[in-house]
Amino acid sequence: MSEFDAGFDQVDEVDEQEIAEAMATGAGGCETVGVGIPLAGGKPVTAGSHPGGHPGGHPSGMPPAGHPGGHPGERQRHGGARSMGFMPGGGPAAQAYQEAHPGVKAPRIIAWEITRSCNLGCVHCRAAAEFGHYPGELSLDQCKAVIDDIATISNPIIILTGGEPLMRPDIWEIIDYAHVKGCMPVVGTNATLITDEIAHKLAEHGIPRISVSIDFATAEEHDAFRRQPGAFDASIEGIKRAKATGVGVQINTTVTKLNAEQLPEIHDLAERLGVDAFHIFMLVPTGRGSEIEDLELPPEGYEKALTWAYERQKTSPLHFKPTDSPHYYRIIRQLAKAEGKKVTREEYGMDAMTRGCLGGITFSFISHIGDVQPCGYFDQQLGNVKEQPYSEIWTNSKVFNDLRDYSKLEGKCGACEYKGVCGGCRARALALTGDYMEEEPYCAYVPPSWTPEMAAEHAKVIEEKAEARAREIEERGTLLAGQ
Ligand code: SF4
Numbered sequence: 001m002s003e004f005d006a007g008f009d010q011v012d013e014v015d016e017q018e019i020a021e022a023m024a025t026g027a028g029g030c031e032t033v034g035v036g037i038p039l040a041g042g043k044p045v046t047a048g049s050h051p052g053g054h055p056g057g058h059p060s061g062m063p064p065a066g067h068p069g070g071h072p073g074e075r076q077r078h079g080g081a082r083s084m085g086f087m088p089g090g091g092p093a094a095q096a097y098q099e100a101h102p103g104v105k106a107p108r109i110i111a112w113e114i115t116r117s118c119n120l121g122c123v124h125c126r127a128a129a130e131f132g133h134y135p136g137e138l139s140l141d142q143c144k145a146v147i148d149d150i151a152t153i154s155n156p157i158i159i160l161t162g163g164e165p166l167m168r169p170d171i172w173e174i175i176d177y178a179h180v181k182g183c184m185p186v187v188g189t190n191a192t193l194i195t196d197e198i199a200h201k202l203a204e205h206g207i208p209r210i211s212v213s214i215d216f217a218t219a220e221e222h223d224a225f226r227r228q229p230g231a232f233d234a235s236i237e238g239i240k241r242a243k244a245t246g247v248g249v250q251i252n253t254t255v256t257k258l259n260a261e262q263l264p265e266i267h268d269l270a271e272r273l274g275v276d277a278f279h280i281f282m283l284v285p286t287g288r289g290s291e292i293e294d295l296e297l298p299p300e301g302y303e304k305a306l307t308w309a310y311e312r313q314k315t316s317p318l319h320f321k322p323t324d325s326p327h328y329y330r331i332i333r334q335l336a337k338a339e340g341k342k343v344t345r346e347e348y349g350m351d352a353m354t355r356g357c358l359g360g361i362t363f364s365f366i367s368h369i370g371d372v373q374p375c376g377y378f379d380q381q382l383g384n385v386k387e388q389p390y391s392e393i394w395t396n397s398k399v400f401n402d403l404r405d406y407s408k409l410e411g412k413c414g415a416c417e418y419k420g421v422c423g424g425c426r427a428r429a430l431a432l433t434g435d436y437m438e439e440e441p442y443c444a445y446v447p448p449s450w451t452p453e454m455a456a457e458h459a460k461v462i463e464e465k466a467e468a469r470a471r472e473i474e475e476r477g478t479l480l481a482g483q
């Protein structure tokens, strides 16, 4: 076992809460302003215009240190759920589940697209969500049944996302029911609908944290990207209102070629706003994001942005978490080594203990119609909760079980000494090649054991898979068009 493998094993034993916190990712869901209804600040929204939402705008699931709905200022800025005694996946149901299923962990975080309807329509939205009703969404009773089933195997953080989850009128009943069943609901929202009343309701219903996407440091650029005048100001107002009631706030930023150089300014804005966390997300080109694939950073751009993150978080007062960029966990080890350090928990906190991609390992996603996936960007459904209990899908899905077995990784990821702490993005591999165990296409690292001959040989394999994948997508499109 390599030192990296050893590191991840420690994670499992030491602090699953923090893994879950780190894994507030890939759930999809946007935060955006939309079509035909006013923002909370009373600013009209131009019909047909669509500001962009953050794909995977997810709170980290950190409950406040104070009583839900309690007093602002009593929470710990960096406080994790452990300080409240809440351990996702640490309850008796999860313990019993893991004893009965050796090698399979109980889910610690479930991102749930509780509705796809959204008042925005952001450019890079994973869900390609729009305003209006989406047929087939789970009813309140169906939602409760899903929560009942989840509670039989775990007590996870449930990220209620969308779309815009606050568009769902029964969201408060869903939140309350999740609490009753021992889970911890959090909300990924665009914040544009957060009036003073909604902010108080978030606090009263025990929402410890919301996440909100801010993609640029100025209103002009943010609104242009989101194609929605007023989106930036509305989100900032929503953030302030939430904070005023004691609800924690995490700012998410999707990094593209357009804003990569602006990360320091966006971070400073987050700091000025006094939020709790700043999470940068690397674009995963699925959903509406596939239309802006050319804005995705090249592998070298990822290295640069993630290196900036490593350096900046050393002095940042914010909880800092690069997401959907599993190779960050390789980069911190490389940079630490260059500094003569070892990545230990004492020195690096949870960065030393967590792993890059946890899709299917301790994390999963449920879509607005009940499809279960490893994450919101992973374009393959593993089952549907209307037809099969979530717990069965989690336990028995071949895809989930493959993802749990790192020895099945292919290409340079399979040969990589960092696969235990990184693993590459399985959603990107799937999107490019149709094979979710293929190598991560956006990693610049070449493992020492991956010779140029092996790389050349494997490039042909990837090319064939990519061609087959392109044909499959084309056929799917033709089929859909014919329906
Ligand atoms: S080669 Fe794969 S496992 Fe290794 S660092 Fe890159 S993405 Fe991670």
Ligand code: SF4
Pocket (backbone or CB within 6 Å): 025, 026, 284, 323, 324, 325, 326, 356, 357, 358, 359, 374, 375, 376, 377, 378, 424, 425, 426, 427, 428
């Ligand atoms: S597959 Fe990619 S987007 Fe999904 S959870 Fe893993 S790293 Fe994140």
